[in-house]
Amino acid sequence: MGCVQSFRELCDRPKNTNVRISLPAVCIVWETAMIILFGIFIRYDDDSDSHWIDDRKETNKSDIENEFYFRYPSFQDVHVMIFVGFGFLMTFLKRYSFGAVGFNFLIAAFGLQWALLMQGWFGSLGPDGKIKIGVESLINADFCVASCLIAYGAVLGKVSAVQLMVMTLFGITLFAVEEHIIIHIIHAKDAGGSMVIHTFGAYYGLFISWMLYRPNLNQSSRLQCSVYHSDVFAMIGTLFLWMFWPSFNSAIADHGDGQHRAAINTYLALASTVLTTVAMSSLFQKHGKLDMVHIQNSTLAGGVAVGTAAEFMLMPYGSLIVGFCCGIISTLGYIYLTPFMEKYLKIQDTCGIHNLHAMPGVIGGIVGAITAAAATESVYGVEGLKETFDFVGDMSPTKQGGYQAAALCVAICFGVGGGILVGCVLKLPIWGDPADDSCFDDEHYWELPQDEESTQPVLQYNNHMRNKDVIETNFNMQQT
Amino acid sequence: MGCVQSFRELCDRPKNTNVRISLPAVCIVWETAMIILFGIFIRYDDDSDSHWIDDRKETNKSDIENEFYFRYPSFQDVHVMIFVGFGFLMTFLKRYSFGAVGFNFLIAAFGLQWALLMQGWFGSLGPDGKIKIGVESLINADFCVASCLIAYGAVLGKVSAVQLMVMTLFGITLFAVEEHIIIHIIHAKDAGGSMVIHTFGAYYGLFISWMLYRPNLNQSSRLQCSVYHSDVFAMIGTLFLWMFWPSFNSAIADHGDGQHRAAINTYLALASTVLTTVAMSSLFQKHGKLDMVHIQNSTLAGGVAVGTAAEFMLMPYGSLIVGFCCGIISTLGYIYLTPFMEKYLKIQDTCGIHNLHAMPGVIGGIVGAITAAAATESVYGVEGLKETFDFVGDMSPTKQGGYQAAALCVAICFGVGGGILVGCVLKLPIWGDPADDSCFDDEHYWELPQDEESTQPVLQYNNHMRNKDVIETNFNMQQT
């Protein structure tokens, strides 16, 4: 008990946001570790090695059949989603735009290196003990990072950069294990990562936030809102996520019709979501006014929910239905569920990732399971069915559906368990997180420029004078 | 007469901007209709169906020859133009950025679904009564939507979201008919849509704006201007349109040299336009200062005007000449024509789409007709001439030139006629549009965050105190 007591005391020390030692140390040491591990383990794969020319001549391939040309445009779109999409989506807070876009940048840049290693060790370690990387590895690394950026959304403004680095280190590790189980052991399909990325990432973040619950967060409530221009910045994030989501869901789908179909399904689901989001947002506000929070977030729910089934024969109308439902559920989540969770479940979810990633991710897993279980040879074709689901042995669609459902459970368990575990670690008072009354404030981690006011230095000078004079005036008034 | 009278009275009722019933109703009902119609009509095409594997084996094709790899990168660029390009281009107004980017998002998301249906019914309805969609359909749907977004530019800030939805519904319908006539009946070529998209869309919007003329719009003039940062936001739109226009004009051009040539021509025309726009903007302002309105808009005119002829052998210098002229004409349009049209023709054109889309679109149609008429086998090659113009039977370049000119007339007629018709419908006082003194204001349709001022709550508090004290002071002063 004394031990618990002293741990609690340790946790209750006054907060110190100075990370001048810890942040550089973490960055330099971990990056050095990356270099050493990359030196030992990571090499170019066949399509990016200069020996490819021999390979190409042997198999009588054309240059254009290099994997690069199948995946690179999708990779770049995904890359934009990770850095501009997620980064700018979180700039909506009035004084946390630097932290949103800057820390997102930092943890994504670290995470993708660690992901290449972790995913390599689990997925593609060759007989020579080397991990061979190519463009598909880069996409997978970006995907892996996405789950940690989703988790960042829950704790936005309440943690330090060092905490985020720790969260990313563990998050990527857990992701790689979870992905390995789901994809390589259970043999579930999840091209767009509804389960692997979104469900896992969201629960991971939510349970970290639960562990880091701040009862006095309302002391920062003056900063937990947006201003006009920060909402426009956030729309940059929203739109780049929305536009490139078809690339996200199709990036690692099968060559040819697989990628093609995944892009179409995602395109349609997202379009449908926008309409129901607008409808719900207008319907549940006084005077029918739209709420930017919904437009920025819930419009993306369809993309999340169609992730698993995107490369299946979901049918265009199926995609629309998925999007239709998710727009409604996600918007209602923002209106009713987020306040409820904060008040009763002690989960403070800054960006509402429960509504944008957790619920749509779970829906996506279920849709995937149903679509897989309902697959028939008449719809897919004999060859097509095998190709789409990579059936080996005596697999059948029904079985595949069961495996998909099992995969969803794995993703949730890893998210919840991992979140609680990592939340414990992050509760230690050594990470430089801000006090309850200074959350959502760039002030503590960034050299801020002077305020906009000072664009007119002369006016400002007058202002100062005026203030002084007014105060004097008041003083005189009170005296007389 | 009494009927007209009572209609007029109906139209003169005080405005009510509450769309809490109408907007959700329109969104939900129309989206439900989409799902039903998609269920009945829309299926995957050969290249996105899981049967493609059989097809591929039969024709001994490589995976990379799936249509997806020919068009997808261009599609994504077009997608960015539609959502970020058009959306942000219109954020220049100081208090209408939410409406610009948000309503653009809404109507584009609805429009592309309706466009897939309309274009399918007219263009690609198979013998089984199904519309087969693939990546080219998605591009065409985005193109179709572009015409409605152009029209939105004319009425920006003066209509409600419900009106925009109605405008889009009719706009897409008219577009599909017009496109069918121009492309499939007249057999005109219009890869970049100078006529089909820009000319039609612009006149459609202008004549709607003419029908919705607001004599007292100057009551909102305090909001019909930009602020520093909103102009920078608009440049995001401008640049993404400008950069990706080569993809727009080449997206549905012929495989290989057709797409290649269209991209080069557009790239050059746009580069040339920038220089003449800057020249005119500087020349016609006091002290040679540049006007952001011109830089944001007229720099794009070359892309519009080279649309039809982009895949022809226009020659690099030809593209430069087209861009050169359009930069001048478009900028002069902003300086002289827009005020003239507002004053004498009663056409209030918020974004100046007449200068950016209508005039350059018509020029593009004419350039296309001349280039087609002047085509020779020595320039194109025997096979190349057939390929480029898809000549069948006894078609000749001269005839093709005539057909191109006819197509331009069709586009203008549909735009003008459609605009007047739809304008009548939108004049009904049931759509929730704002009163003349509350145009260009997000206030009526969006939950707005508190103003920037409140970033410094303490200062603000002082401000309040100060105001009160100052007023008291004044009061005392006046008494003594």
Added chain:
Amino acid sequence: MGCVQSFRELCDRPKNTNVRISLPAVCIVWETAMIILFGIFIRYDDDSDSHWIDDRKETNKSDIENEFYFRYPSFQDVHVMIFVGFGFLMTFLKRYSFGAVGFNFLIAAFGLQWALLMQGWFGSLGPDGKIKIGVESLINADFCVASCLIAYGAVLGKVSAVQLMVMTLFGITLFAVEEHIIIHIIHAKDAGGSMVIHTFGAYYGLFISWMLYRPNLNQSSRLQCSVYHSDVFAMIGTLFLWMFWPSFNSAIADHGDGQHRAAINTYLALASTVLTTVAMSSLFQKHGKLDMVHIQNSTLAGGVAVGTAAEFMLMPYGSLIVGFCCGIISTLGYIYLTPFMEKYLKIQDTCGIHNLHAMPGVIGGIVGAITAAAATESVYGVEGLKETFDFVGDMSPTKQGGYQAAALCVAICFGVGGGILVGCVLKLPIWGDPADDSCFDDEHYWELPQDEESTQPVLQYNNHMRNKDVIETNFNMQQT
């Protein structure tokens, strides 16, 4: 001596920023010259000419093997870097965002036309005296422009648009000669342009800035800083540069494994740079706070430094090491070197291009030379070695290394010499540059909108009243 005296007097005339004659004249005359020269010299290349169909049938090629499909996605990414990347990176100044993004737009649009001509004359003039352009020419033109935009970074806010046009005209000319010497005479390899683009461009800009030294620039220091939102705008530029840099370095690399490898190496180098930049930024600031200037700029240094060696077998860990070092060096450059250069070397470098382009560019050249010299057949394969370095005759890796080093010297010489030369020209007092106390101010070249304040017209009115009253109050107070 009298001549020098009178030249100095000429240079000391009071500044006049009115460019109403000079700017339009330069734009119109030069664009006209472009049209004439394009008419004489420039034609489509084989892959973009309508005769390609014959060519394709002869060689039994597929449509997808048109050069367009190898390069176009990379081209579009590079295009975004040039216009949005460089443009927005420079918007960080509080009152120079219009100039940053607008003048960047102007000179890039002019520069790419002139680059097509210059690079064509030196590189691809056919036997018929025509320059054949295709998608690779467009990429090369964008690359060429990049060097001038880098140079713009050094003089940002201190020159007029006319000066920038002159600077670009000469810069492109020098670039084409320098590139011809390095690539075609010395036969050095430089896919990502560490030497050709970055080293040359940076020294060109720095020595122009040295020639244009302004001893009284501190009179504008109130404007030589950022505000909160301008820093967020600059992050748009940073991120698009960062994300698309793999496309930049791979855009003109060899088909297949060359492009593939260049993208991977750049991706890794950039990721590594972010971590060391954050570490240094935090370590060298009071309280460990991060500085936006470093995050905006130094995070890109790894992309510059890996440019030359990107298509070599640098190995993934090699890329990480390059990025690691550059993040440190570049950030330290911002902290120590930029103030030193301004104070002692009289080089005023607004954007710190010495830290972002010059030093990393030189490092890139050295890394390239070492990597080339260390190339072996066991690593590259017999065929691979020839392919990667385009060896002809008796070339050996060691020799190639020497040639690479020679190329670096050529780039530095051209930069320094060209900068001094062009700086002399730009010193003439006829170009409309601003006085020392009005640098970094859009006011002189742009029609500016009213300030943000006026978003609330009523409040503003009160403000005015208040001011007046307060002043009266003060006056009365002093009287009594």
